Amino acid sequence: MKYFFKIFFAVLLPGFTSITVSAQIKTYNIKHYGAIADVKINNTAAIQKAIDEASANGGGRVLVPAGKFVTGVINLKSNVELHIDKNAFLLGSAIRADYGEGKASPLIVSNNQRHIAITGQGTIDGQGLDLLKDIYRRLNAGTLADTEWRKPNPWHQMRPTEDNRPKLIEFKGCDDINIKDITIKNGLCWIQNYKNCSNLVIDSIKVESVTYWNNDGIDIVDCKNVKLTNSFFNAADDGICLKSEDRDGACENIYVANCRVRSSASAVKFGTASHGAFKKITIRNISVYDTYRSAIAIETVDGATLEDIDIRDITATNTGNALVIRLGHRNQKVPAGILRRVYIGNVKVDVPAGKPDAGYTMEGPLVTIPHNVFPSSITGIPGSRVEDVTLENITINYAGGAKKERAYFGIDTLEKVPERIPNYPEFSMFGELPAWGFYIRHADGIMIKNMVLTCKGTDYRPAFIADDVKGLSLTGLSIPQVKRTPVILLNKVSGLVLKNIRIPGNAEKNIKAQ
Template identity: 25%
Template sequence: MKTLFPIVALTVGALLTGPASSAQVSSLPKVKTTSFKADTVSIATQGAVADGLTVNTAAFQKAIDAVSQKGGGVVLVPRGHWRTGPIEMRSNVNLHLALGAFVQFTDNHTDYKLIKTSWEGVAAVRNQAQIYGQDLENIAITGKGIFDGNGHTWRMVKKSKLTETEWKRLVSSGGVTNDKKDTWYPSASSLKGSTIPEAFYLKPGKEVKDYEDIKDFLRPDMLVFARSKRILLEGVTFQNSPAWTIHPLMSEDIIVRGVTALSPEYGQNTDALDLESCKNGIVEDCTFDVGDDAICIKSGRDEQGRERGMPTENFIIRNTTVYHAHGGFVIGSEMSGGARNIYVSNLNFIGTDVGLRFKTTRGRGGVVENIFIENVSMKDIPGQAIIFDMYYMAKDPVPLVGESAAPPVIEAKPLNEGTPQFRNIQIKNVTCDGAETAILVRGLPEMAIKNISIENAVLQSQKGLVCIEADGIKLKNVTLLTKQTMPVMEVQNSKNITLDGIKYAPGAELLMRVTGDRSKDVKLVNTDTKQAKKSIEFGDKVSKKTVTVSQR
C-alpha cells in the first residue's frame, strides 16, 4: 500500500553540510522517522462543521480514534474555520491540515480538564494541552494550516508590556486587575492563582480536584507529546498559545520541520519549542516569533530533574529564524538532567531579547556539555548576544524601566549535587549588529564555567566582553565594536583565559581590566594594544604577571 512519510533510518550527521559535518556528528544515533498508511478520513465525514461556531471536538476525536483503530493513516482537516476543544492524538495517526485550514481551540475553559503532568521541570497540575498525547508511537501533525490557541483568554498581561491605548482596551474588555493595577488577568480564578507561590506544583497530599479554584491560572500548553516515539511536526503554524507552544517531553526521534510558532511579544511563557528530556532529533527551517524563549533545551528542575536523569541529547538544530523571543537558542534554566551533543547552525535572530542564552542557577545541578554552534547572525538584540549565566534570577533578560541591570553579588557556596555545570561549548562564525553586551560569562565562585571557545565573530554592542568566574575561555578572531570603551573587555576572578586576535574600535579608553584575587593566566595574543589609550588595568591584589601580551 502506498505510504506517506515512509520510515527511514536517518543518520543525523549525514543530514549536515559544511564544517559541522564532523566525526562527532556522524557518530550520533540514527533518527527513526514516521510512516503512515495512505488511508484518509476527513473530519467533515465525522460530522465536523466549518462555520467558525460549531465546536467539533467529538468529530476530531472520532476521526483520530477511527484511523488509529484501523492501523493508522491520515486524518484530514480540510480548508475552513474549525472550532474544537482539546484533542488527544493516537499512535500511527498523521493529523494533516490542508492549506486554508484554520483550527481554533475553544475559549470555554470548562472544555479543558485538569491533569497531573510536568511543567517547568516539576510534577504539576495543569489544564491538559490542547493537542495531547502520551505513550504514543509514530505520530505526526503536518500540512499548511493553522492552529490557534485562543491564548488571550488564558494569559495575564503586564501593563508595562503595552501602550496606554492597548492597556485601556484590554482592561475594558473584561477580566480583573491586581491591587497594584499593573497586571491584567482574564478572570478572578487566574488572579487568585497568581497570588499562590508556585501554584502549579503538585504538592504532597494534594489531588487534582484541590486545584479547581485556580483552574484558569493553570494554562494549557498548545501541544504536549509525552513519553512518545517517532514524532513529526511539519509545515504547520501554531499561534496564540496559552502557555508553551510545542513541548515534546521525555520523547525520542523527533523531527520539527518548517514549523511556525507565533504569539504576542507580551505573551508570558509562550515558548516556541521546548525539548525537555528528549533524545535524537532534528529541528530545521522554522520561524519563531513569541513572548518567551524560542528554541529551548530543558531536562527537568532541581531534585526532580536529577532523579529523572534524562538529558536532552543528540539534536541537530538549523536553518531557523527567530524574531521576538527572550532567547533565540536557549539551554535552561531547567536543565537538571543535563544536555549534551547538540549541533546548532545557520540561525538568524532579529529583535530577539538575547541571542545565544545559557542559563542556570544553584540547586539545578546537571551538566551541559558538548554543544557546537556555528553560523549565527543577530540584529537589534536588546540584551546579550551571547550569555552564559549560572546565577539566573528568573526575570526578564532586558530590564524594564526602573529595574536594576546590575549583576547580583555572588558569594561562594559548598559544592553539592545541586551545583550546575557548563563546559565544552564551541561557538563559531557569529555576527551581531546591536546588543547591550556582546559576551557575558558569569559562573559561580565554587563552579566556574569551563572550556568555552568563541571563534570568528563580529559583535557590535554597548559593552564588549564581561567574564566572571570562568576557566578555559578562548576568544579567537573576535571583533568587539563597543560604544562603551571603559573597558572593552573585563575579566574577574577567572583563569586560563586566551584572547587571540581581538579587534576593537581605535581610541578605546581602556582595552582590558582584570580584577579579583583569583584571576590568573590571562593571555592577550596577536592583539594591537596600542589602539587603546590604556591597554590593561589591574585591580587590587592582581599581579601584573597575571596577564601576558605576545605576538605569534
C-alpha cells in the same frame, strides 16, 4: 472520501536509526465523523472519533480539510498523522471549561505514543485573545480559581497562572514524532512542549506566539534525538528553548539549524530549568532580529551537567545581548551543576542602545535598575567554574552611549559586582557590569580567537574584563575604538596567552593586569 498514499521516511542524523518505510495509509476525513466548519460548533468529539478509529485500525491520516474547525482537547494516538490541509484552521476553543477542571489541559496532547505526526500547510490557532477574555470574565466573577491572579511578581505583570493558560501542543514520553509545514499561533502559554520524547523531527514550521507572556515558541524538555530545521519563530518569550526538568533526564543529541527567530526574551536558550543534563547539542545557521535579551543563552542553575555544545553561524540584528553563559546554583537541594566543553563560532551581533522589541504587542519587561548597555558574559560561581569554552570568529557591535550617572563604579572595585548565586539567570542579573564588551568571571580554560568588539558611542568602561580566570587565551582580539584605558583589564588571571591583540594607541596603557 478515503484514499491511500505511500510515505517514504529516512533519518540520517547521528543517533537516529536510519529507516525507510513504505506503507499504504488510510485517510480519515473529520467531516465524515460529523465535524462542521463553523466557528460556533465544537468538533472535539468528531475529531477524536476519527483519531480513535484510525489508531484502532493500525494507523492512518486524520484529515482536517479546508475550513475553520473549533475543537477542545484532542488526544493524538499511535500511528496517527493529524494532517491540517492548506486553508484549514484547527481553532482552539475560546471557552476555558473546554480544557478541563483544575489545571488546563493542552489543546493537542499525546502521552507515551509512537509514530505520530502533525503535518500539512494549515494552521493551529489557539484563539488566545478570545480565550483570555473568557478567563478574565471567570476570574472577575470568582468562578475560576487561580493562585497568581492579582499577585505581584518580579515582572510587574498581572496574569493568570499557567494552570489556566493551556499550551497548544504537549507530547510526553512519545517516540518517532514528525511535525512538518504547519503554522501554530495565538497561544496563552508555551506553544509546544515536547517532554521526555525521542526521535523527534520538526521541519518547516511557522510559529507566531505573541498573544501573551510565557509564549515560548518551542520547548524541548529532556528529549533525545531531535532535529529542528528550516523554521520560523516569533515569540513573546523565548524562541527556541531547551530545558531539563528531570534530575535523571537529559536533552541529548539535539540538532537545530536554518531557523529565524524574533523574541521578546532570548532567541536560543538552554535552561532555565536545568536539573538533569544537556549533552551533544548542535546549533547551526540561526538568524535573529528584534530580540530583547540574548541571541544565545546557555544556563545551568539547578544542578544539570551541560557539556559538548557546538554552536556556529549565528547572525543577530537589533538584539539586546549577544551571548550569556551562566553556571549558577538556584536549586540549593543539590550540588551546583557542571558547564564545560562549549564551542561557539562565526557569530555577528548588533546591539542597539534602545529596547530592541519596542513596539511589539508583548514587550519584554524593563530592567528597573540603572544600567548601560550590557556586555556578553561568561560567569561561574566560587567553587563551581565554567570550563573549556572556545569563542571563535565573533563580532559584537555595540551602539554604546553610556552614562556615568547610571550606576557607575570604577575598575578598582570589581568585588562590588554581586555573585547572585541563587538568582534567575539572565544577562542583566548582576546589574551594571564594569565592561562594555565582554565580562568573564570564575572560569577555567577560556579560549578566544578572532573576536572583534566595537562601540560607536561613548562609554566609560573597559571593553574587556576577565576576573578570576585560570587559563585565558586571547588570540586576535580586536578593539578598534578606545573609549577609556585600560581597554582590557585582567584581574586574578593565570595561564595567560596574548597574541595579535589589536588596539590603537599605547599597549601598556591599553592592557592592565592586576
